[in-house]
Amino acid sequence: MTPAFSAEQSAFSQRLTEIVGSASVSTDERVTAEHTVDGLKPFVVVFASSAEQVSQVVKAGNQFEKTIVPWGSGSRQSVGPCLARADAVISLKPMNKIIELDVGNYTVQVEAGMVNRDLHRQLAEQGLFLPFDPFCTETSTIGGELATNVSGPSRAAYGTARDIVLGITAVSPTGDIIHTGGKTMKNVAGIDLGKLLIGSQGTLGIITDTVMRIFPQAEVNRSLLLAFPDAEDAFQVVSRLLASKLTPGSVELVDRLVGHHLEPAGGPPLEENGVLLMVSISGSREDAERHQKDISTLAEENKVDSTVILDGTEVNGIENAYHQAHQSLFTSPSVVQGKASVPLSKQGEMFRAIKKTGSKYGVPVGVTVHGYNGILYTRFDASVADPSGIINDLNGTAAGLDGFFMVEAAPLQFRKNGAVLPPRSDYKLMRLLKNSLDPRNILNPGKLVGGPG
Amino acid sequence: MIQQSFIKELTGIVGRDNILSSRKDLLAYSYDSTSRQEMPEVIVFPRSTAEVSGVIKAAHRDKVPVIARGAGTNLSGGTIPDRGGIILELSRMNRILDIDTANHRAVVQPGVVNLDLQNALAPFGFVFPPDPASQEMSTLGGNVGENAGGPHCLKHGVTSKYVYGMEVVLSDGEVINVGGSVEDNPGYDLRGLLIGSEGTLGIATRLTLHIIPKPETSRTLLVIFETLENASQTVSDIIGAGIIPGAMELIDKTTCWAIEQGISAGYPTDAEAVLLIELEGLQDSLDRQVRDISEICQKNKVRELRIAKTSAEQAALWQGRRGAFGAIARICPQYIVMDGTVPRNKMVPTIHRVDEIAKKYHLTIALVAHAGDGNIHPLILFDTGNPEEIVSARKAGDEICELCSSMGGTITGEHGVGLEKLHAMFTQFSSADLSAMRRVKEVFDPEGILNPGKLLPPEEDESLHETKEVAG
Numbered sequence: 001m002t003p004a005f006s007a008e009q010s011a012f013s014q015r016l017t018e019i020v021g022s023a024s025v026s027t028d029e030r031v032t033a034e035h036t037v038d039g040l041k042p043f044v045v046v047f048a049s050s051a052e053q054v055s056q057v058v059k060a061g062n063q064f065e066k067t068i069v070p071w072g073s074g075s076r077q078s079v080g081p082c083l084a085r086a087d088a089v090i091s092l093k094p095m096n097k098i099i100e101l102d103v104g105n106y107t108v109q110v111e112a113g114m115v116n117r118d119l120h121r122q123l124a125e126q127g128l129f130l131p132f133d134p135f136c137t138e139t140s141t142i143g144g145e146l147a148t149n150v151s152g153p154s155r156a157a158y159g160t161a162r163d164i165v166l167g168i169t170a171v172s173p174t175g176d177i178i179h180t181g182g183k184t185m186k187n188v189a190g191i192d193l194g195k196l197l198i199g200s201q202g203t204l205g206i207i208t209d210t211v212m213r214i215f216p217q218a219e220v221n222r223s224l225l226l227a228f229p230d231a232e233d234a235f236q237v238v239s240r241l242l243a244s245k246l247t248p249g250s251v252e253l254v255d256r257l258v259g260h261h262l263e264p265a266g267g268p269p270l271e272e273n274g275v276l277l278m279v280s281i282s283g284s285r286e287d288a289e290r291h292q293k294d295i296s297t298l299a300e301e302n303k304v305d306s307t308v309i310l311d312g313t314e315v316n317g318i319e320n321a322y323h324q325a326h327q328s329l330f331t332s333p334s335v336v337q338g339k340a341s342v343p344l345s346k347q348g349e350m351f352r353a354i355k356k357t358g359s360k361y362g363v364p365v366g367v368t369v370h371g372y373n374g375i376l377y378t379r380f381d382a383s384v385a386d387p388s389g390i391i392n393d394l395n396g397t398a399a400g401l402d403g404f405f406m407v408e409a410a411p412l413q414f415r416k417n418g419a420v421l422p423p424r425s426d427y428k429l430m431r432l433l434k435n436s437l438d439p440r441n442i443l444n445p446g447k448l449v450g451g452p453g
Numbered sequence: 454m455i456q457q458s459f460i461k462e463l464t465g466i467v468g469r470d471n472i473l474s475s476r477k478d479l480l481a482y483s484y485d486s487t488s489r490q491e492m493p494e495v496i497v498f499p500r501s502t503a504e505v506s507g508v509i510k511a512a513h514r515d516k517v518p519v520i521a522r523g524a525g526t527n528l529s530g531g532t533i534p535d536r537g538g539i540i541l542e543l544s545r546m547n548r549i550l551d552i553d554t555a556n557h558r559a560v561v562q563p564g565v566v567n568l569d570l571q572n573a574l575a576p577f578g579f580v581f582p583p584d585p586a587s588q589e590m591s592t593l594g595g596n597v598g599e600n601a602g603g604p605h606c607l608k609h610g611v612t613s614k615y616v617y618g619m620e621v622v623l624s625d626g627e628v629i630n631v632g633g634s635v636e637d638n639p640g641y642d643l644r645g646l647l648i649g650s651e652g653t654l655g656i657a658t659r660l661t662l663h664i665i666p667k668p669e670t671s672r673t674l675l676v677i678f679e680t681l682e683n684a685s686q687t688v689s690d691i692i693g694a695g696i697i698p699g700a701m702e703l704i705d706k707t708t709c710w711a712i713e714q715g716i717s718a719g720y721p722t723d724a725e726a727v728l729l730i731e732l733e734g735l736q737d738s739l740d741r742q743v744r745d746i747s748e749i750c751q752k753n754k755v756r757e758l759r760i761a762k763t764s765a766e767q768a769a770l771w772q773g774r775r776g777a778f779g780a781i782a783r784i785c786p787q788y789i790v791m792d793g794t795v796p797r798n799k800m801v802p803t804i805h806r807v808d809e810i811a812k813k814y815h816l817t818i819a820l821v822a823h824a825g826d827g828n829i830h831p832l833i834l835f836d837t838g839n840p841e842e843i844v845s846a847r848k849a850g851d852e853i854c855e856l857c858s859s860m861g862g863t864i865t866g867e868h869g870v871g872l873e874k875l876h877a878m879f880t881q882f883s884s885a886d887l888s889a890m891r892r893v894k895e896v897f898d899p900e901g902i903l904n905p906g907k908l909l910p911p912e913e914d915e916s917l918h919e920t921k922e923v924a925g
């Protein structure tokens with residue numbers, strides 16, 4: 001069924017057809033409904049296959065004053081503040097190729113619609129690896145992941161997208177193709193617009209391709225799974241690791257809710273209030289031996305219950321299980337997913353406070369922690385009596401620890417009503433930037449900018 | 454022109470002991486580490502954020518240029534007051550406010566000298582990884598202003614990776630905080646935008662930095678080659694083998710010779726090139742790394758591989774490397790430092806072409822490089838008494854910038870654009886790229902008072918240059 005359009009909408013769709021061809025424009029109910037964001041259904045979906053096409057589409061958006069929602073796979077559309085208006089969705093799905101794999105320089109340039117998992121698989125076949133492993137779905141695209149600045153366990157050793165990305169090509173909100181950075185390890189020419197685009201949630205530009213650093217796969221990859229009956233002891237181990245000379249690949253802590261899902265992949269069983277500390281080790285044989293020895297000793301000194309060491313393909317198994325558990329528990333539509341960021345030494349305290357808040361409201365709150373970054377992800381069912389009470393409490397606790405808490409993903413009504421972003425002194429400047437770079441407010445209006453002053 | 458009443462107003466803000474305006478004093482702040490010189494109108498030394506804000510408010514009202522300055526060691530003309538105005542010298546905001554090893558964090562004022570922070574961290578067994586070779590003088594504010602690198606950025610990454618957040622005075626005097634004292638702050642990455650913006654978007658008045666435990670052990674290797682080609686091929690091969698040393702510096706014969714004229718650092722004076730490689734990490738793994746690297750060196754016809762036996766030997770080699778620019782200055786006071794960076798596997802052809810450019814213009818071009826990152830510093834030597842040679846040196850510099858761009862690289866890897874590389878910006882960016890940057894500048898600084906004329910080339914000049922073709 002094709003709904004009735006205004007003359008203006010038809011003219012805009014017509015223009016889109018001229019740009020990408022009729023096969024790549026759809027006003028079909030079923031297609032537009034699939035691309036609904038925050039309850040807003042676009043009247044047209046356009047599939048772009050080049051930066052040039054994206055540029056033309058955005059120019060048309062400006063000309064016809066139609067708003068545009070950039071779309072990777074749709075997995076992280078409902079995060080942050082609500083979208084205000086959605087006329088057209090531009091899907092980058094056809095832009096899913098590796099542009100250049102430069103092994104001698106250890107960089108890869110990919111189109112933004114490339115699925116991260118596909119990229120990982122293709123790199124692995126050549127003995128290479130990309131230390132960018134955000135908790136996303138099987139279908140999440142690199143462009144979407146950069147736009148939302150998501151990250152995963154490897155950030156402990158390699159940093160976030162802002163450290164791994166060397167260059168970005170993007171289409172500005174007025175339709176210009178802009179290049180920032182390049183394929184060199186260092187680059188300080190001009191203003192670093194790439195940093196601005198990463199995490200801008202499609203409000204300042206549509207990323208069309210990127211160059212990222214890659215690395216050869218390590219000689220040894222191991223995973224140490226350490227079960228602690230008491231969270232306190234697990235966090236104690238993390239503190240001592242942080243003060244040591246060791247350089248683990250990642251350091252994750254999970255509670256029983258998540259830990260339970262890791263058992264089939266080899267994870268040790270946890271007690272009711274137990275915590276699983278997962279340390280990945282990657283490096284030379286000698287490095288791995290030393291890490292394993294020292295970390296095991298630390299764990300034993302801190303009342304570890306049981307220790308499992310995984311090697312080779314078992315490591316992939318547990319990593320996949322972890323990603324899947326995170327995915328299914330934290331990103332289901334009926335869940336309020338939050339994120340706390342606190343100083344490293346306050347992680348244990350924040351963890352306990354989250355659990356206590358859950359008990360206070362009679363709601364189980366699941367938690368996973370990037371133990372080398374002070375980041376704690378929380379999840380609870382949105383159906384509970386008083387989500388805003390929990391959110392307020394956690395805001396207060398995190399602020400008291402010199403950090404912050406924010407709701408990332410949640411059913412629409414919570415993101416509409418509550419302030420989902422903590423207060424900051426730089427929002428005004430962010431709004432001015434948005435207004436200046438996107439004078440007609442074409443790209444993702446309402447998203448991100450506009451938190452409390 | 455600044456009026457006497459304006460100077461009086463500034464004196465009221467910073468106090469009589471913290472302002473200079475005599476001709477002799479102005480002269481001392483008329484240059485940086487490049488060869489240009491222009492006179493400022495007044496120098497102020499604020500001691501607090503409030504004073505910085507007060508000075509900026511006055512400047513904003515009267516539209517007077519304000520040039521933030523740390524130690525003036527930048528190599529791009531970034532602190533040259535070519536439009537007069539105020540030099541905002543931050544060297545008196547030099548307190549380390551907090552060292553918090555449990556949270557891997559240090560809070561400092563911008564005027565703290567990089568090495569002073571390193572020395573303060575040493576007793577705790579921590580380091581701040583960015584270590585520009587100028588670290589004995591350059592300030593952390595200046596490191597942020599340029600997004601400085603340094604030898605050890607090969608393994609650890611550059612300044613932007615080690616700044617959690619900062620307090621910033623905006624062009625109208627408002628004080629805001631960007632980033633934070635923890636990770637993943639919501640909103641746009643204004644922190645990332647400000648780092649490397651060369652004082653054109655705001656003045657950093659307090660920095661929250663990320664510090665890390667010092668590696669357990671390190672080993673310094675001096676590898677000596679008969680040809681530059683063999684040395685740079687070795688770099689590519691080491692990177693290609695997946696080994697990332699802490700640092701990997703290339704130094705050519707001219708520079709080795711110059712270093713050894715000043716101090717006995719231990720460099721040979723008769724080899725075409727050496728690599729200074731520092732391996733760091735757990736002691737368990739270093740022996741094998743040394744073996745792997747020496748195999749690669751053998752394959753590339755190494756003359757000799759020496760491993761520093763004592764920490765004194767290690768320190769001497771590094772002192773020599775850090776003193777390289779100074780050493781060249783002793784043999785030839787005037788030279789242009791280039792800072793192009795190319796993909797790591799393009800090092801060999803790039804260095805080859807630099808050599809051809811030197812021959813074409815009959816110039817001596819010495820070479821130092823943060824080689825593991827593909828960041829090369831050709832030093833173009835010239836005689837200020839020879840007008841033709843000055844012209845040749847400038848032309849050679851332009852060609853090297855173009856060369857690095859054409860190799861898929863950048864005109865500057867760490868020293869910044871400043872005034873020196875303004876026009877080279879056109880070889881790297883399209884007019885759409887530049888206009889997006891200008892918009893950002895206008896949002897932060899609508900009156901154009903913060904380090905005006907630096908970093909972004911004037912729009913009017915675009916027609917004089919062929920800007921980079923926009924790729925489809």
Ligand SMILES: Cc1cc2nc3c(=O)[nH]c(=O)nc-3n(C[C@H](O)[C@H](O)[C@H](O)COP(=O)(O)OP(=O)(O)OC[C@H]3O[C@@H](n4cnc5c(N)ncnc54)[C@H](O)[C@@H]3O)c2cc1C
Pocket residue numbers: 485486520521522523524525526527528531532543563584585586587590591592593594595596597598599600601602603604650651652653655656657658775778779867868904
């Ligand atoms: C011998 C020698 C070796 C060097 N080696 C290296 C190297 O290995 N790696 C490297 O990256 N660089 C190197 N440099 C260049 C230079 O030292 C760096 O750019 C350094 O970061 C500059 O620091 P500074 O304190 O001298 O800053 P300045 O030169 O005073 O200022 C640099 C820029 O930052 C701005 N600025 C200063 N303070 C602030 C502030 N608080 N807020 C905002 N903007 C500010 C200024 O306006 C200017 O644009 C070297 C220089 C020399 C002379």
